[in-house]
């Protein structure tokens with residue numbers, strides 16, 4: 001049988017990508033099995049050896065041995081050498097390297113031989129991505145990052161709008177115009193870069209960070225481009241993407257003549273921007289880079305900001321992000337900071353470089369086809385969290401926020417997830433806060449959706465009930481529709497201010513409903529927020545020949561994400577109107 | 578001593594050693610032809626962790642059973658590894674002592690020591706074989722080379738054990754088998770997984786350098802704290818002493 005074109009390409013590309021570190025890891029494994037128990041997938045699937053790190057590592061090792069090593073070329077069966085021959089073989093490999101490993105590097109730390117499996121698992125992902133074999137979600141996110149400069153498809157206008165919105169809110173909150181968030185200011189001390197998740201789902205972290213910069217009197221700016229410090233290249237194994245994305249950040253910092261790039265709390269963003277990015281981009285960085293955790297800690301230590309830990313009243317534990325702790329050694333600063341802003345801190349075991357992955361790492365949250373196995377493996381983390389007895393888990397990584405939130409919901413834990421920036425902002429003592437006029441107080445205490453009518457379209461009763469309850473709690477009048485036809489009818493009859501539209505519905509799916517809305521002269525102006533459990537379906541919406549939706553949210557939905565996104569849509573489109 | 582035994586102890590060993598050395602030189606040349614990835618990232622983590630410290634820690638980690646969870650939680654396995662490799666050193670040493678320094682064996686305690694080392698290693702080899710073939714996970718990651726290498730060493734230890742007294746009183750076959758096996762082993766090793774020791778300095782060097790630069794190595798242990806036990810379904814969580822990093 002002739003080898004498939006893609007399989008041959010993968011083999012050729014492997015030859016180009018091999019460096020001494022990777023070859024060392026490929027030849028040095030003694031198959032001792034010492035790494036087996038270090039993997040959370042193994043612990044959750046004790047009877048399935050295909051989760052063992054060495055077994056997974058052997059998938060690439062086989063190809064390497066068959067084509068690049070000695071014994072494998074002569075007597076392949078003796079050392080388990082084997083070529084991929086068909087595209088189906090590559091698909092199978094894809095399900096292993098993307099679906100059975102989060103590249104958390106815990107096995108690397110536990111290998112006596114120094115085999116860095118996570119690194120060559122990433123390389124294997126890159127080989128497959130090179131020939132177009134990858135989970136749909138990886139393709140979507142990579143495409144967004146290539147084309148739009150950020151991995152969540154946030155349009156530049158939306159990003160700027162969101163920053164300005166947060167800026168206005170902050171100015172209102174503290175009553176000081178100087179608290180406004182600068183964009184593209186040159187010759188500043190700090191250029192602040194964020195995770196697009198903040199712009200999209202969690203803008204509060206932007207205003208919290210801005211509040212801290214303002215309180216510290218920092219000269220800073222947010223850039224209009226190169227603001228996404230995350231890097232899907234780390235997950236997809238695509239070094240070209242990795243280099244391009246980090247170069248955008250570096251070049252923007254240079255253009256603004258910023259002395260320092262501060263990277264908001266994000267494990268993989270920190271690792272990509274600070275550690276790997278310079279390697280991928282072949283770029284010698286001539287400015288300082290640090291995590292916002294270090295920045296906040298320094299502000300407190302230098303007395304630039306004052307905090308009162310009694311304002312954070314719950315019990316807290318800390319989850320070390322794999323990229324932050326295990327790959328970048330950032331273990332003590334977050335704890336030091338946390339202890340300055342909370343009184344009840346409870347360590348999680350094991351921790352630091354030995355912590356277990358949140359199970360959403362390595363881009364796992366974007367690969368919905370592997371969600372069941374991800375959540376199964378998350379039991380290890382759930383047990384770890386439960387054992388702390390804490391009510392809140394703090395983490396310095398947006399990816400971990402999503403991973404942890406999902407597993408907490410799945411395992412029914414009574415816990416919340418937050419980040420250090422939120423705790424620091426919450427405990428911040430602002431000495432000279434200006435008097436906020438009465439009227440503004442009144443606005444800020446009004447329910448978010450008071451006076452608004454929102455139509456929730458979803459075929460799943462549970463999802464509808466959840467969304468409706470959250471919206472009603474926030475003052476909305478909620479209408480509900482179970483399918484597309486009912487939704488269209490209700491829109492005509494009731495003219496809601498906003499529609500949340502589920503994509504996967506039996507019969508007329510959300511995509512078709514959306515297109516009908518946009519093509520209907522009576523309905524086309526409606527504000528629509530797409531809600532989907534499959535991020536890869538988003539493309540079907542954005543590639544339609546109609547005006548884009550006002551927003552989209554991924555399932556599982558978090559209450560605050562839902563509220564802040566819908567608020568954003570209503571407020572920004574109000575402004576635009 | 579028969580001529581055949583003399584040949585096995587000398588000429589055969591020298592040829593096999595020469596062959597091994599040659600193949601190893603080619604192997605190292607092959608390996609170093611792959612360029613090492615350059616690291617441009619600025620250092621991160623506490624100042625007490627440097628690439629140099631990271632490298633030293635990384636090389637030494639194998640002798641620090643407390644440093645890695647995998648050895649800390651399986652001390653017995655780690656001990657097996659140590660004793661097995663002490664057996665390797667003893668059995669290799671023996672292949673030099675008998676032909677070139679047989680008087681060493683006359684020193685009191687040398688024979689029993691070598692026999693204890695090779696005998697223990699042989700028993701561990703058997704245990705390891707049971708583990709490798711008996712466990713689902715181990716079987717899944719084992720190739721014929723893994724099984725054969727272990728079998729080869731285990732049988733070789735058994736013959737080394739018998740060869741230690743360097744006596745032909747009961748015939749030459751034990752010595753003869755030991756030396757022929759040693760020669761075979763020397764020739765086979767460069768093509769098998771046993772050549773791992775050749776790569777160990779490199780893999781651990783690069784990992785240590787990178788991890789040291791990034792503030793991960795060395796793990797600095799402060800007060801070990803007991804992990805909560807009884808976390809259902811997650812055996813690895815039990816009895817884990819957490820690593821406590823001490824800030825510089």
Ligand code: HEM
Nearest residue numbers: 030032112113654655658662665705726727730771774777
């Ligand atoms: C620098 C020298 C060496 C180092 C650092 C080293 C390291 C290791 C390590 C870390 C393991 C896995 C540990 C475990 O299973 O618990 C191992 C296994 C093994 N080593 Fe070595 N080794 C060295 C030299 C040797 C030599 C010289 C031989 C034989 C001539 C040897 C034969 C083996 C064998 C056969 C195994 C596999 C054991 C099994 O299947 O369970 N090693 N070695």
Ligand code: SF4
Nearest residue numbers: 039101102104105107
């Ligand atoms: S990197 Fe993490 S998820 Fe992947 S095999 Fe190793 S321990 Fe498992």
Ligand code: SF4
Nearest residue numbers: 029030032033035111
């Ligand atoms: S611990 Fe290292 S040498 Fe042992 S099986 Fe795992 S990767 Fe291979």
